[in-house]
Amino acid sequence: MTHSQMILGMQLGNGYGSQPAAWRAPGVDPSNYTDFDAQVRYAQAAERGKFAFLFLPDFLALSGNLDHEAPQLTLEPMLTLAAIARGTQRIGLVATGSTTFNEPYNLARQFKALDVMSHGRAGWNAVTTSDPASAANFGRQIAARPQRYQRAHETIQIAQALWGSWQPDAWLKDAAAGRFADPGKIQPINLGGEHVASQGPLPIPPSEQGQPVIFSAGGGDYGLELAGRYASAVIGAVFTIEDARAQREAIRDAARRAGRNPEEVKFFAGVMPAIGPTKRAALDRRVALGEQTFPARVPYLGSMLGLDLEVAQLDRPLSPAQLAAVRPSPFDPRSPRALEVAREGWTIREVLAHGVIDYHPTPVGPASVTADHLQEWFEAGAADGFWVSIDVYEDGIDTFVDEVVPLLQERGLFHLDYEGPTLRENLGAPAQYGLDPRLTDPAR
């Protein structure tokens, strides 16, 4: 079963956009990496388009080829979202926070403070960290997966328990009677596991949505179990409808196993639209954005197609002999799409401009191509919604909002306005305050 309308989130990263050369695109200020005004402006543009949430990935180390490319992340997700909370009214604010290299008390406090500051719009994408460079920033080694996930379970449960440590009616604010709060309704949690522990209570009363919403982005059996237990939204990485349907079903099954209604967990597929007045214009936009990165990607495209491709061929299509020799790699789910595009006769550069090596599917052409893509996936039960990676924020968010969103609305696929002021309402996530009692109920 699918919902009647899709939900949209927008990835927000480095101040420029998701394409590596966004920082030097026309009209973009190359200083935006440190400009919080720009982040707030982008968030406002997304809010104009009724996006349910902004999704901020995070990573605890500096990575990427800084010579030619900007880091893909905001300077720091919590402070970025605090700035955005002050400049927006409705859009949800979801930050990635590592359960591996943060203490639950600190995580719980900052996310709850963001939730209160934003009047109930915060979400926490609770991830584990397996990157050795990140571990080195904390003077540690990466633990084995079972230990990392054990710590993640403990951290999420402690954070949620801390969030519930003020009963909803504990804060009296009764000035006349001189009663600030009912201390009997603000209680320690005294939760501890093998890795982390906390006594509580947290010094923060409930927000308008009670407490932040849990997002999940992990894969594999451990990730599925985590998402099935706690997540209201899963940020997926999928390249085909079949792939997405399978992942969505797996997550819904995991939710069922945890005693939850699978409708409580929304699955979001990624999409990286390339939009222009014509297909040629959309492709040219991506060709320009890929100028510095495409040459280095030629060999990998070759490996996806089972060919030895050389940079010298960038501006020529595959030859008949090459087309006859292709063997799409079974190790990359994007290979069939790459072959499909190559067979249309585009040059290697243009094949790459179709986003065939990008992280998510790239509909290329007028806004209707992106709208069709979203509709097809949504109606096929591949996703409850999408997280949209905009190539260049400066103009790309407005293009999506002005051209794609109205098409989806006309087709009845997307809401005309926010359902309410909280992220929980706009996600359709059920009320939750404190730990989910279904997870701890011994009667289950």
Added chain:
Amino acid sequence: MTHSQMILGMQLGNGYGSQPAAWRAPGVDPSNYTDFDAQVRYAQAAERGKFAFLFLPDFLALSGNLDHEAPQLTLEPMLTLAAIARGTQRIGLVATGSTTFNEPYNLARQFKALDVMSHGRAGWNAVTTSDPASAANFGRQIAARPQRYQRAHETIQIAQALWGSWQPDAWLKDAAAGRFADPGKIQPINLGGEHVASQGPLPIPPSEQGQPVIFSAGGGDYGLELAGRYASAVIGAVFTIEDARAQREAIRDAARRAGRNPEEVKFFAGVMPAIGPTKRAALDRRVALGEQTFPARVPYLGSMLGLDLEVAQLDRPLSPAQLAAVRPSPFDPRSPRALEVAREGWTIREVLAHGVIDYHPTPVGPASVTADHLQEWFEAGAADGFWVSIDVYEDGIDTFVDEVVPLLQERGLFHLDYEGPTLRENLGAPAQYGLDPRLTDPAR
């Protein structure tokens, strides 16, 4: 030697004010504990008064008598300051951050992000945490003082090294040439100690002041050594001019021992002004604010005076027999002041309204009384400046700004405008980027 003009900072806490009953004072919205608009408004009022910085204490546990009193702290200092950074232009933003229960990478990243967001106005009050309830929120025990301070040294040094991990000219932003940064100028730090370690680099280029300013608030020999090495400002807790002069000299000596010029470390004495058109009006304001707390303080006031005082005497002064029997306690530096006030014939309630058991001296009366207090202390070499605790923010900040600040300015004791846009400029703190080379120079 003193500077020609004093520097003022303002303590910012729970949204109400530093007096326990501020949350229910007339004109105060009892919901302000969770209202970030209120915090921003207070910060703007302080900025109008040319305060050099806001100082946010912090504590990693919920404490206090919540039945009658609000917690004394903001919900979370970093997010509060992020909101304030977006609503102000010049005032410095100093948050307390525990070196005991945070990782240096996380601290360094958040403070540097705040510094960039505020265009060079961030400061970090680097403290150790010795409170068992806070330790319990992290599932830990409190380590012995030498270990706590060892970790503090390591944490500060690693944070400062991370702050310097982009050379000032590393960020090229050369869109025409397609060069984002010079990776050769963004280097790991690979620093590790007994307690914490980090590889770096941090993903954040320099701010307008390079990096955040270090504040210190610790006492004792360990605290002095820490302040002497790293701090540009010390938040003191002193009750008399003699006390303050001694503390200030001790800190300046500690700076000299660390190879620094003592002028680099500014000492701030606390003050909690009680301001009204007349002394009687100022006192009445405090009497009203103390209504719920004074009865419980009577026995302690008695112990300061060597008397068995009872609540029944609240509205009577000390009797001649009591005055003849007083023995000021040598264990509380506030005892002589309490006796001085009691001898003036005030009732016990009024003695308490003089702030004799508060954390800092309380000048009581028209604005000139506070201005005189600040002038006397400043000219006696007791402080380079003051951190001001306002009783009720809603009207108290404006009163201070409109009445005390002009007096200080007329007397030539306080600047007419900010020296510049950064905290470093407004503190008179020297430039620093990365670790202070004087601390690591083997030639010393």
